[in-house]
Amino acid sequence: MAQRTVVSPAAPHALYEHHRYSPAIRSGDLLFVSGQVGARPDGSPEPDLAAQVQLAYDNLNGVLAAAGASFADVVDVTLFMVDPDAIFETIWPVHVANWGEAPYPNITAVGVTWLAGFQFEIKVIARVPT
DSSP, X not given: OOOEEEEOOSSOOTHHHHHTOOSEEEETTEEEEEXXXXXXXXXXXXXXXXXXXXXXXXXXHHHHXXXXXXXXXXXXXXXXXXXXXXHHHXXXXXXXXXXXXXXXXXXXXXXXXXSTXXXXXXXXXXXXXX
């Protein structure tokens, strides 16, 4: 049975400790990354939506790097958006700029009503290179 190992970025934001969850869990060569939001170091949301989305990707990339992976190793993506009809056009260009080259991972986008003060969250599963 594969062991579960916690993976934390070099500079974790305060939400992990405050809400008592791990940034990611590695099991074998799979990395299950918790939903990443545009949290500043103190855990507060970045107020500008495009900057919030970019910060969520920056936070995601920090977790991936801590595991020895990158976005190119991501196989599954779930996006959560509060009021996607109103914010999709702001989110999508930032998302595409961080997406990388083909082959692309699969993606599921979900509209939600609440993300604890955030408007965007990204959750991924990656295969860690050996």
